[in-house]
Amino acid sequence: MPSVPSAVTFDAALGLAVLRTPNSVYALRIGADGSPRHVHWGPVLDPRGLPHPHSPADSSFEDEAAADELGVQSGARFGPAGLQVRFPDGTSGAQWRFLGHRVDGGELRLRLADRGYPLTAEFCYRVHPDSDVIERWTELTHTAAPGDDFGPITVHRLDSASWTAPPLPDARLSHLVGGWSSEFQLHRDRLPVAETVLTSRRGLTGHHASPWLALDDGTATEERGDVWSTALAWSGSWRITVHRDPVGRTTWTGGFGHEGLSWSLRPGETLRTPVFAGLHTPDGFGGASRAWHHHVRTRVLPEPDRDRPVLYNSWEATGFDVDQEGQCRLAELAAGLGAELFVLDDGWFGARTGDHAGLGDWTPRPEAFPDGLRPLADHVHGLGMAFGLWVEPEMVNADSDLYRAHPDWVLHSPTRDATELRHQLVLDLSRPEVEDLVRTTLDRLVGENAVDWLKWDANRPFTEAGRAGHPDPDRVWIDHTRAVHRIMDRLRADHPGLRIEACAGGGGRVDLAVLARTDQAWTSDNTDPVDRIAIQHGFGQLLPAQSMAAWVTDSPNGLTGRATPLRFRFHVAMAGALGLGGDLTRWTPDELAEAARLVAEYKRIRPLVQHGLQHRLTGPDGLTAVHYAAADDTEHAVLVWRPTTRFGHRPAPLRLPALHPAARYRDPETGRVYDGALLRHRGLDPDLPAGDYASRLIRLHRAD
């Protein structure tokens, strides 16, 4: 496969911009009407050989017109528009004039101005020498001078980018759906000739859908086939509209916000969208995931090379019933198992003895922590572990001192009933005074209590959002999310070494923007290992294992009631950033000893799981397996799980296509040596013990 460093060129004579990544080419051309039109995204080819894209005016048949780089709602365009504006005189839609371009290293900016109104746009693209990911975003500016008579321009929609795949005879959409405790379920559906909308209207990224997708022609596999995949870096509401037309073309446009919202762009103001990143690979869904993992590790996660610690979290053990003595006892047991971080979860503050009260009052509950949190933090540190603390800074209970003092600080409408979910309301972080309070409160908590790790939770979506009487009531949908990002950034800057875990009632806010300022995400409140296999399968489509928190909890599972062996629970959780979340005071000495042995085993494979290359060997059902390979092929770990089995149905051996055919590999546990070619083509017998909930960790070392 050709592999050249990324580069950007702009041929002014042809109006042709070409972005080259090591294994793909992206091209667009400035149309005769001044609009940038899509030319090519996919395998390496010379885009000058492709037909000149038609503009809508070139033909009476709109099907012949090339897709816009960002669809506008003017002229003979009838697809989903990524830019929708209304000027103060009532005119809708932009009509572009091309002003010029700028290339700066791997970055391309196309500058456009509306032909009749004071509005400019920059379509921005960025490529990197070691990656096939193309980052795109848009900046829209009201160019009238502030104080000018020209009123605000209403922006009904500003997407980050519109993407176009080459015409495919058939199209299949891979996307993630779910709900609380069933996040990240991978769906692979034939794409109808229609507009398909993936969205969150919740103010959070959402449990129900993720802003990631992959498109193929219906024939791609884990290892082979062209896949186009995109991911939006935004942690609030979002919308991606995929449009497949009857002539086989698929375009999709996406960005922040859902339908029905508007932003009033004031003279002199610029609205910048989040990044919408995309990649093409010929290497199937597995290749796409590995390319995303590389991107996340090199350009998203703040400290990708740091090992994620084995953590203990008290939530499933103690619920709200936390106190200093009980937490110290759990910390001692966790340290004995090899945990490196102890996280005190919900219930430590205010009047928080259940989910009905106290949220917003971030001082330790005196009956539980009479001398504050410092004695627990010191005890944890004395045991050789880092100290972590749960917070839910964007929320309040109505029964809290903060709400009583500032009832107007929550998202609400004075003429509507305020919807309480889990007895709580959402603070309006678009108000500077609320953002300031949240930031200073967290800063104080971290500083005073020697906190090394914050678990940042958010347990409900927005309702009654918007500000009655405010000239721009929908701003809150974007400004709240921006404030959350700003606070996280500032905390990290002010407390070097502080790590943050993203959480929203499980995996309700997992995206490339939150992971740019957190170290890992709490994947799901569902810790049943059988359910987890599918959840983890979906999570890993975009995100690497080091960002996927996975706990071993009690059996039977508190949520599903399913009883599973400790070893199976461990083996499933070892596929991510391992954590422990059970009530260790009730584990038998044998269970504690087995757990300590398995934690030690995890630490041995941690470099592979957290920093290696992930190869999914199967789908998420039946016998499933994931292979983690060192980039230099020296070491490998394969985790195999079989929740249930039928007598007489011996599974096929697991083929390991990532191994080198000419190399030999040794299993250090059995001493057996295998030919790479044999393991690649015939496969490895996982040799699982009989019965349900069987699992194995197989390690292989390169023998020559």
Ligand code: DGJ
């Ligand atoms: C939801 C989280 O996902 C749980 O892990 C736990 O922190 C609870 N919130 C606490 O209320």
